[in-house]
Amino acid sequence: MSQTVLELEKLTIALPSGADRANAVSDIDLVLRAGKVTCLIGESGSGKSLVARSILGLLPRPHVRIGSGRILFEGQDLAVAPQDKMRAIRGAKIGMIFQEPMTALNPLHTVGRQLDEVLRIHTSLGRAARRARVLELIDSVHLPEPSRIIRSFPHQLSGGQRQRAMIAMALLLNPRLLIADEPTTALDVTTQAQILYLIRELQREHGTSVLFITHDFGVVADIADEVAVLQRGTLVERGAAGAVLGAPTHPYTKALIAAVPKLVPPAPRPANTQPFIVEARDVAKTYGTRGLFGGRVTLALAGVTMELRRGETLGLVGESGSGKSTLARAITRLLAIDGGEILLGGTDIAQLSRRQLRPVRKRVQMVFQDPYASLDPRQRIIDIIAEGPIIHGTLPGKAREEAQALLCLVGLDASAAKRFPHEFSGGQRQRIGIARALALHPDVLVADEPVSALDVSVQAQVLALLADIKARLHLSMLFVTHDLRVALQVCDRIAVMKQGEVVEVAPTAEIFFNPQHSYTKALFAAVPGGTWQDRKAS
Amino acid sequence: MRFARYMGYRLVTALPVILGIIVLNFLLIHLAPGDAASVLAGESGAATPEYMDELRHKFGLDQSLGMQFLTYVSNMAHFNLGYSYRNDADVSSLIIERLWPTSLLMLTAFGTAVALGIILGLVAATGRNSWRDNIISLISLVAYATPGFWLGLMMIVIFSIGLGWLPTSGFDTVGAGHEGWAEVWDVARHLVMPAVSLALFYLALYARLMRASVLEQTGMDYVTTARAKGQTERRIMTGHVLRNALLPIVTIAGVQAGNLIGGSIVVETVFGWPGIGTLAFNALQSRDLNLLLAIFFMSACLIVIINLIVDVIYVMLDPRMEI
Numbered sequence: 001m002s003q004t005v006l007e008l009e010k011l012t013i014a015l016p017s018g019a020d021r022a023n024a025v026s027d028i029d030l031v032l033r034a035g036k037v038t039c040l041i042g043e044s045g046s047g048k049s050l051v052a053r054s055i056l057g058l059l060p061r062p063h064v065r066i067g068s069g070r071i072l073f074e075g076q077d078l079a080v081a082p083q084d085k086m087r088a089i090r091g092a093k094i095g096m097i098f099q100e101p102m103t104a105l106n107p108l109h110t111v112g113r114q115l116d117e118v119l120r121i122h123t124s125l126g127r128a129a130r131r132a133r134v135l136e137l138i139d140s141v142h143l144p145e146p147s148r149i150i151r152s153f154p155h156q157l158s159g160g161q162r163q164r165a166m167i168a169m170a171l172l173l174n175p176r177l178l179i180a181d182e183p184t185t186a187l188d189v190t191t192q193a194q195i196l197y198l199i200r201e202l203q204r205e206h207g208t209s210v211l212f213i214t215h216d217f218g219v220v221a222d223i224a225d226e227v228a229v230l231q232r233g234t235l236v237e238r239g240a241a242g243a244v245l246g247a248p249t250h251p252y253t254k255a256l257i258a259a260v261p262k263l264v265p266p267a268p269r270p271a272n273t274q275p276f277i278v279e280a281r282d283v284a285k286t287y288g289t290r291g292l293f294g295g296r297v298t299l300a301l302a303g304v305t306m307e308l309r310r311g312e313t314l315g316l317v318g319e320s321g322s323g324k325s326t327l328a329r330a331i332t333r334l335l336a337i338d339g340g341e342i343l344l345g346g347t348d349i350a351q352l353s354r355r356q357l358r359p360v361r362k363r364v365q366m367v368f369q370d371p372y373a374s375l376d377p378r379q380r381i382i383d384i385i386a387e388g389p390i391i392h393g394t395l396p397g398k399a400r401e402e403a404q405a406l407l408c409l410v411g412l413d414a415s416a417a418k419r420f421p422h423e424f425s426g427g428q429r430q431r432i433g434i435a436r437a438l439a440l441h442p443d444v445l446v447a448d449e450p451v452s453a454l455d456v457s458v459q460a461q462v463l464a465l466l467a468d469i470k471a472r473l474h475l476s477m478l479f480v481t482h483d484l485r486v487a488l489q490v491c492d493r494i495a496v497m498k499q500g501e502v503v504e505v506a507p508t509a510e511i512f513f514n515p516q517h518s519y520t521k522a523l524f525a526a527v528p529g530g531t532w533q534d535r536k537a538s
Numbered sequence: 539m540r541f542a543r544y545m546g547y548r549l550v551t552a553l554p555v556i557l558g559i560i561v562l563n564f565l566l567i568h569l570a571p572g573d574a575a576s577v578l579a580g581e582s583g584a585a586t587p588e589y590m591d592e593l594r595h596k597f598g599l600d601q602s603l604g605m606q607f608l609t610y611v612s613n614m615a616h617f618n619l620g621y622s623y624r625n626d627a628d629v630s631s632l633i634i635e636r637l638w639p640t641s642l643l644m645l646t647a648f649g650t651a652v653a654l655g656i657i658l659g660l661v662a663a664t665g666r667n668s669w670r671d672n673i674i675s676l677i678s679l680v681a682y683a684t685p686g687f688w689l690g691l692m693m694i695v696i697f698s699i700g701l702g703w704l705p706t707s708g709f710d711t712v713g714a715g716h717e718g719w720a721e722v723w724d725v726a727r728h729l730v731m732p733a734v735s736l737a738l739f740y741l742a743l744y745a746r747l748m749r750a751s752v753l754e755q756t757g758m759d760y761v762t763t764a765r766a767k768g769q770t771e772r773r774i775m776t777g778h779v780l781r782n783a784l785l786p787i788v789t790i791a792g793v794q795a796g797n798l799i800g801g802s803i804v805v806e807t808v809f810g811w812p813g814i815g816t817l818a819f820n821a822l823q824s825r826d827l828n829l830l831l832a833i834f835f836m837s838a839c840l841i842v843i844i845n846l847i848v849d850v851i852y853v854m855l856d857p858r859m860e861i
Binding site for chain 2: 055058086087088089090091092095096098100103104105107108109114117118119122157169170270333347
């Protein structure tokens, strides 16, 4: 058994009075060993990030503080260590990387300066020696042209590059422990695979102990040596990664793992031969400004053609910037397009005026990604749902009656009608969003990443609801997602998008077993924990 | 190189704005009923039509509107701003004479407001909800709500009439004949109260803005990153937060630098400060159109220049600004 680097002993983090529970986490026991990656996994609100921050003394005090317990590191108890002791440890002996590479770096300083800062704080190296060390680390995280990178500002790097720079910064002084708080959650799946590989590589090289905070079992399967599962502040299960993932003992762990969509295609369904309900023909869209003195133009859609059959679910899959959301919005005509046709039931709606669009709008409805921002916080649920039908001429009384029935249909209590959005959880809000979309009896439902902001167990419920409603109401659905696991579970056909173009369209099973385009193959290869569930099945 | 190109681009795009101001000025003159000849004739009591024609010919008013416009533009381009018959002096020399006191007042007030506002805001934000914060918030609330002219009058009552510490009005002591540092001291004593009454409102505004801005920035992720590096709180504040927090202040201060000209009219009148403000006020009362328009033109140009300076500062502060 390798050497213990850090040990949590009955760690309890107290929340301010008035929070939903007294302690964010209670009585956490955890041992982090040299050369091992320990994954702390939990859903949102489980307290996993607070555990990470408490180790470095970065809790948002005075409201949130360590209530009791010890954090043992090199013979010291970090829970009670004074600030100057903690400062000597932070960055030097314990490094940390964060979720959002966009905001974790100071936008006004060059990357080089921000790395250099660590050396200036903790060492007495001269300027040249510091620069050499910074370049060395930038090189070790495989960033191209280190001398150019250190002169760059954060906004000039991509998300993946920024996260690499963060990792370089955290490892400058060869810390014994690296804390990674959801370091790949904000990244695209192929970038995520590279970053995970990089962390693994550097960690093996230096024998660093890693505490990896995540909510994603796929990532756990890829990177973890040991796993600890956190449920609402309580550690319910821990052990070796193989054991916990392969044979979970606690019911919560079992339920979580069961909720992860399998990376297998659905049972083959009979081919859909219904007529097309939506057709996009050579749809083009560019964003940006053209000025007298030039300007920047981004090509979002480069002549996309796709069809959606009646009663079918078509998945639009791709990474950020691929144009999948733009296409979804173009089809709903929430976005004006620059060229091409959009046929809804055979009629072109691309060039209709606002007034002409009105009757068309109710035939295509949308479910949005962010359940928090997509409901008007000042409207009661019943009004949110009934607003659409009332606009389209339904009598208010009748519209509200139907809204009540819809609440029932999406699995919410009738009493929800009189309440406001902030009283609901993310999953419940997404149900409300679905009810709102259904209120107009649309032919086509466009769902733009409807489950990507939800925890995995809630995600499973919402997906089940969508499937059920679609079957019952004979809807056609355009399902935008970046998550191949979800796409495989929900879609009849999948269209893969890259840089504003559809590179491949095929039935789900076909695209899974026999992807044609190299990019499709790369996407499948990058899915975290790709082979884990296969192993379990065999 | 890129910076030079950006500056060139900004200067070129400023030209149409200036031209627009000139056109607007010209139209204002000609929209007003009557012309300079009838004004002069009216003032002298009576005039023959022949004398009026002669006057019109002398001022070029008998030419076509297009010709007159060209003459006007060319005059402007040569900084020939016309003649003030009221003051019996060249408009440009009148303005130049008043420019120095006004600039001194504006720059002092503006500098004080920005510098002190930033410092007070920073002090308030770093001791959030402490007694320091509460006192600064209270003072800025009061200063925010107090009209500048009232404050000026009250200061005259207290510091000049009551305590006799400071002079009530003027730019310097008339006839004292101070020279060197004695003169500087004399002007400074005259400057204190006008500058304070002009600055206080803005000072309060910037203090509140800065406080909010600093608090917003301290919640950002990069601050946590800096803490996780082992940086001290003081260095986090000075090295990371301060510059980020300054960006919104620069934007707002730039917009408001123009307002100071307006504000200075009231304050200059209260304190008898011989600046552009009192000049404009007098010109307005005596319908000295030439002078008024020249002041209008000059302050518009000043605002264009200030905007340019603000943009340059912004580009220097924020590398994300694409130039």
